[in-house]
Amino acid sequence: MLMDVLAGGGVTSAKGYLAGAVAAGIKKTGALDLCIVASDRPATAAGVFTTNKVRAAPVDLSEQRIRRNHRARGFIVNAGNANACTGERGSADAEEMTRLAAAKIGAEPDEILVASTGVIGVHLPMDKIRHGVEQIKLSPNAGGTAAQAIMTTDLRSKERAVRIQIAGKTITVGGMAKGSGMIHPNMATMLAFVTTDAAIEPSFLQQALRSAADHSFNMISVDGDTSTNDTLVVLANGAAENRPIVAGTPEASSFQTALDDVTIHLAKAIARDGEGATKLIEVTVDGAASAEDARKAARAVVSSSLLKAAVYGADPNWGRILCALGYSGAAVNPNRTDILIGDVWLMRDGNILPFDRATAVAQMAGPEVFIRANLHLGSATATAWGCDLTEQYVEINGKYTT
Amino acid sequence: MLMDVLAGGGVTSAKGYLAGAVAAGIKKTGALDLCIVASDRPATAAGVFTTNKVRAAPVDLSEQRIRRNHRARGFIVNAGNANACTGERGSADAEEMTRLAAAKIGAEPDEILVASTGVIGVHLPMDKIRHGVEQIKLSPNAGGTAAQAIMTTDLRSKERAVRIQIAGKTITVGGMAKGSGMIHPNMATMLAFVTTDAAIEPSFLQQALRSAADHSFNMISVDGDTSTNDTLVVLANGAAENRPIVAGTPEASSFQTALDDVTIHLAKAIARDGEGATKLIEVTVDGAASAEDARKAARAVVSSSLLKAAVYGADPNWGRILCALGYSGAAVNPNRTDILIGDVWLMRDGNILPFDRATAVAQMAGPEVFIRANLHLGSATATAWGCDLTEQYVEINGKYTT
Numbered sequence: 001m002l003m004d005v006l007a008g009g010g011v012t013s014a015k016g017y018l019a020g021a022v023a024a025g026i027k028k029t030g031a032l033d034l035c036i037v038a039s040d041r042p043a044t045a046a047g048v049f050t051t052n053k054v055r056a057a058p059v060d061l062s063e064q065r066i067r068r069n070h071r072a073r074g075f076i077v078n079a080g081n082a083n084a085c086t087g088e089r090g091s092a093d094a095e096e097m098t099r100l101a102a103a104k105i106g107a108e109p110d111e112i113l114v115a116s117t118g119v120i121g122v123h124l125p126m127d128k129i130r131h132g133v134e135q136i137k138l139s140p141n142a143g144g145t146a147a148q149a150i151m152t153t154d155l156r157s158k159e160r161a162v163r164i165q166i167a168g169k170t171i172t173v174g175g176m177a178k179g180s181g182m183i184h185p186n187m188a189t190m191l192a193f194v195t196t197d198a199a200i201e202p203s204f205l206q207q208a209l210r211s212a213a214d215h216s217f218n219m220i221s222v223d224g225d226t227s228t229n230d231t232l233v234v235l236a237n238g239a240a241e242n243r244p245i246v247a248g249t250p251e252a253s254s255f256q257t258a259l260d261d262v263t264i265h266l267a268k269a270i271a272r273d274g275e276g277a278t279k280l281i282e283v284t285v286d287g288a289a290s291a292e293d294a295r296k297a298a299r300a301v302v303s304s305s306l307l308k309a310a311v312y313g314a315d316p317n318w319g320r321i322l323c324a325l326g327y328s329g330a331a332v333n334p335n336r337t338d339i340l341i342g343d344v345w346l347m348r349d350g351n352i353l354p355f356d357r358a359t360a361v362a363q364m365a366g367p368e369v370f371i372r373a374n375l376h377l378g379s380a381t382a383t384a385w386g387c388d389l390t391e392q393y394v395e396i397n398g399k400y401t402t
Numbered sequence: 403m404l405m406d407v408l409a410g411g412g413v414t415s416a417k418g419y420l421a422g423a424v425a426a427g428i429k430k431t432g433a434l435d436l437c438i439v440a441s442d443r444p445a446t447a448a449g450v451f452t453t454n455k456v457r458a459a460p461v462d463l464s465e466q467r468i469r470r471n472h473r474a475r476g477f478i479v480n481a482g483n484a485n486a487c488t489g490e491r492g493s494a495d496a497e498e499m500t501r502l503a504a505a506k507i508g509a510e511p512d513e514i515l516v517a518s519t520g521v522i523g524v525h526l527p528m529d530k531i532r533h534g535v536e537q538i539k540l541s542p543n544a545g546g547t548a549a550q551a552i553m554t555t556d557l558r559s560k561e562r563a564v565r566i567q568i569a570g571k572t573i574t575v576g577g578m579a580k581g582s583g584m585i586h587p588n589m590a591t592m593l594a595f596v597t598t599d600a601a602i603e604p605s606f607l608q609q610a611l612r613s614a615a616d617h618s619f620n621m622i623s624v625d626g627d628t629s630t631n632d633t634l635v636v637l638a639n640g641a642a643e644n645r646p647i648v649a650g651t652p653e654a655s656s657f658q659t660a661l662d663d664v665t666i667h668l669a670k671a672i673a674r675d676g677e678g679a680t681k682l683i684e685v686t687v688d689g690a691a692s693a694e695d696a697r698k699a700a701r702a703v704v705s706s707s708l709l710k711a712a713v714y715g716a717d718p719n720w721g722r723i724l725c726a727l728g729y730s731g732a733a734v735n736p737n738r739t740d741i742l743i744g745d746v747w748l749m750r751d752g753n754i755l756p757f758d759r760a761t762a763v764a765q766m767a768g769p770e771v772f773i774r775a776n777l778h779l780g781s782a783t784a785t786a787w788g789c790d791l792t793e794q795y796v797e798i799n800g801k802y803t804t
Contacts, residue, residue: 054728054736085724085736085754120721121754228725305707309799319522322487323630326456334456334487352487352523389800391793397711398791 001164001254003261006174009161010143013174014197016040016239018105019142021149024132026080026118026125032149034132037193038074038105043237044199045072045113046206048213050230056084056120057094059229062113070202072235075113075193076101076133077150079178083116083124084228093124100133115191115231117152117178147176150191154179158269160262166251169242171198173258177266179273190217192232192266198255199238204247208256209234216263219295219384220271221303234259271385272367276392280368281311284383285325287338287374293330294382300328301371301384308389311369316360318346321371331377338374349376403566403656405663408576411563412545415576416599418442418641420507421544423551426534428482428520428527434551436534439595440476440507445639446601447474447515448608450615452632458486458522459496461631464515472604474637477515477595478503478535479552481580484591485518485526486630495526502535517633519554519580519591549578552593556581560671562664568653571644573600575660577636579668581675591631592619594668600657601640606649610658611636618665621697621786622673623705636661673787674769678794682770683713686785687727689740689776695732696784702730703773703786710791713771718762720748723773733779740776751778 012019021035047066049059065072076097083090098112116124147157161174175194200208213232238244245251272280283302288294301307304324310317318339325332335350342363345353363369369388414421423437449468451461467474478499485492500514507514518526549559563576579594602610615634640646647653674682685704690696703709706726712719720741727734737752744765747755765771771790 052725052728053734054724085721085752087737087752120724228728305795306799309796312796313800315800319487322456323454323522326454326630332455335489350487350489389796391796393707394711394714394791394793394796397708398715398717 001257003258004163006161006163008144009174010147010159011037011174011176011193011195012140012143013161014172014195014239016197016237017195018138018140019146020136020138021142021145022132022135025128026078032145033080034078034129035146035149036074036076036101036104036136036138037146037195038138039235039237041237041239042071042073042111043235044070044202044205046209046234048209048232050227052228054228056082056116056229057086057090058083058114058116059231061091061094061098062115062231062233065110065113069110071111072113073107073111074101074105075115075233077115077191078129079150079152080118081116081122081124082118082120082229085121086123089123093126096126097129100130104133104136105138113233115229117150117191117229120228143174143176150176150178152178154273156273158266160265162258162261164254164258166198166242166245166254169240171240171242171255171258172196173262175262175266177270179270190227190230190270192217192263194234194259194262196234196236197239198236199240199242199244200236200255201244201246204245204252205234205236207247208259211256212259212263215260216267219299219382220267221299221384221386268385271387274387275396276390277387278390279311279388281308281371281386281388282368282383283371284381285373285375286381287376287378288380288382289331289378291380291382294380297325297328297330297332297373297375298382298384300324301373302386305389308386311364312388312390314361314364316341316344316346316357316364321373322347325373330375332375333377336376338376340372342370403659405660406565408563408565412549412561412576413439413578413595413597414542414545415563416574416597416641418599418639419597420540420542421548422538422540423544423547424534424537427530428480434547435482436480436531436538437548437551438476438478438503438506438538438540439548439597440540441637441639443639443641444473444475444513445637446472446604446607448611448636450611450634452629454630456630458484458518458631459488459492460485460516460518461633463493463496464517464633464635467512467515471512473513474515475509475513476503476507477517477635479517479593480531481552481554482520483518483524483526484520484522484631487523488525491525495528498528499531502532506535506538507540515635517593517631519552519593519631522630545576545578552578552580554580557675560668562667564660564663566656566660568600568644568656571642573642573644573657573660574598575664577664577668579672581672591629592672594619594634594665596636596661596664598636598638599641600638601642601644601646602638602657603646603648606647606654607636607638609649610661613658614661614665617662618669621701621784622669623701623786623788670787673789676789677798678792679789680792681713681790683710683773683788683790684770684785685773686783687775687777688783689778689780690782691733691780693782693784696782699727699730699732699734699775699777700784700786702726704788707791710788713766714790714792716763716766718743718746718748718759718766723775724749727775734777735779738778740778742774744772
């Protein structure tokens with residue numbers, strides 16, 4: 001299967017999607033902070049939401065609507081205020097946001113999803129949002145400004161779009177995301193939005209999104225904190241005029257590949273842009289006894305504060321890798337484990353190998369550090385991504401006050 | 403029940419215990435690094451060991467002996483080398499250490515326990531250990547030097563001893579511990595050793611130690627990494643000549659109180675002495691639906707990198723506390739939760755309260771910061787301890803190389 005990456009592509013790359021963004025004044029900086037993304041026709045919708053028991057009002061509303069309708073016309077997102085811990089008024093505000101967006105694009109409020117990110121515990125400035133929605137101009141070329149409008153403390157906006165052929169039709173999958181920057185106190189949230197012009201049967205879309213999330217956003221760790229607002233939503237509007245894709249077909253597999261590409265790309269972008277990060281860490285665990293073990297082991301290594309600090313210092317500290325594998329909860333036999341940093345073998349079948357320190361340090365000096373472990377207990381594999389732990393992380397999170 | 407804290411007390415405060423320590427040259431610094439603690443008569447023994455699947459040789463050996471014999475005459479401990487990932491030779495070295503200590507004190511090797519802490523993946527310098535054991539002089543006043551000999555990168559040695567009356571007999575419980583300093587690359591381990599002159603029925607001693615561990619060492623977090631060598635051992639030699647204490651009696655309850663005091667004191671000392679730490683954080687969760695929920699919730703808060711950084715910066719960031727409660731896995735209803743920092747209420751029944759920022763900051767400025775949450779879902783309670791996250795943690799773990 002050939003897949004083209006669309007340079008500069010994003011959430012409006014697929015057919016039939018429009019976006020618009022404005023600086024509504026929710027962020028104090030005057031930057032873009034409110035956007036709408038709309039499909040020109042009803043789309044099948046699926047979503048994956050935070051597992052945190054403390055959930056923001058827009059998370060509950062969007063999840064309810066997706067569960068009930070399995071379809072949507074678009075979504076409205078603001079940054080600068082998470083609308084979390086805001087009680088009944090927060091729920092009413094989230095609903096009003098969907099009414100405003102619905103009126104703007106000529107849809108029913110029930111067809112609109114909503115997400116918010118930013119400060120917790122402060123009510124939304126609804127007057128600014130009402131005024132902002134009025135100012136929004138929708139266009140098929142505004143995916144980039146929408147990606148900027150959902151940023152909080154991200155240093156870079158995060159977009160991706162790919163194109164594939166499925167059963168003779170050209171299918172585009174595009175998306176945007178923002179990182180789990182809890183830089184400023186009470187800031188939260190990973191948000192990601194994917195749009196496609198493929199026609200997709202609703203239950204397969206939900207299944208495909210869950211699988212994509214499990215291999216992308218659920219495999220990244222910046223600091224181990226799961227926010228109150230995490231949201232991943234996909235819309236599939238059928239503008240590509242393919243036969244609706246159902247589970248278990250070659251078409252389903254092709255679509256999954258494209259969706260995985262977009263979500264993994266966005267997830268890695270979030271890890272790379274972690275607070276204070278200077279390096280992306282990619283940890284692959286092979287030979288695990290089960291898929292769950294592989295995932296646990298990869299995540300334990302990439303989440304270890306000690307390993308993250310060692311990567312920062314370019315220290316080929318295999319002891320911290322082995323130690324994290326050991327406490328991951330996965331079945332691990334230290335006498336059979338292989339560990340590599342880059343292509344330098346540090347441990348093979350549990351034996352510590354002599355290695356050239358300068359070569360190993362060089363493998364950790366660049367902006368991407370690859371760590372591999374083979375547990376030799378089965379055939380399951382998983383990859384996780386994270387970032388190094390730097391003094392700047394502490395500075396950002398310790399020194400900026402409410 | 404009255405309990406006296408013995409000033410300067412430690413692992414030889416109870417009757418019938420001797421200790422001795424030397425600088426055997428295992429540590430490059432020339433500091434004390436090898437010690438023996440011995441009971442003048444056989445003692446009932448219990449132990450709790452690391453859950454990490456990657457385990458050092460001495461951990462396996464000590465656990466086997468405790469499981470099989472439930473008694474011991476003493477233990478030998480070295481710092482500077484963890485004897486972990488050292489294969490069959492590592493096991494042979496651990497056994498030899500117990501033979502050396504056994505010969506020294508006139509016991510069987512099978513009656514000696516062993517622990518090591520320090521560099522992973524390097525064989526023990528057995529010649530130095532043999533010579534060191536020869537030099538050791540045992541005395542009833544050497545608990546303090548033993549506590550120094552088990553330190554790796556700890557800044558302070560950690561000791562505690564208390565005295566209580568049980569059924570007309572004076573019972574002493576004393577102990578020493580070292581922190582989970584993984585400061586130098588490949589360094590590991592929390593070690594703690596408790597001695598008492600009480601006579602205690604073996605199965606109750608194991609049960610009491612497990613309970614003590616669950617309320618002390620298992621409730622502290624420095625950086626979330628569980629080492630390959632974690633060991634907690636208690637010896638009870640009966641020199642106090644009490645009737646052996648069995649479970650479910652008032653005597654058992656008194657002994658548990660004394661044991662908890664010693665283990666909690668040592669655990670807090672480890673948290674306070676965490677790498678780069680400037681503050682001890684104590685998190686108490688009340689009103690949880692179950693004991694397990696209370697423990698999960700307290701540990702999630704005290705382990706949150708974001709909260710740890712906020713404490714460092716004296717930032718009364720209730721959002722990070724609520725967020726950590728939410729993802730802890732405990733049942734949490736954000737609309738009923740109370741949160742306090744020190745005695746400043748930040749949230750009551752889920753309502754964010756206006757608070758005086760200067761007062762709240764002042765509660766976080768000292769060397770001990772108290773955080774309380776009431777979940778109002780039950781009556782279970784738990785307390786966890788940790789330390790703040792500072793630039794120095796990153797510096798220590800990122801910049802010092804193998």
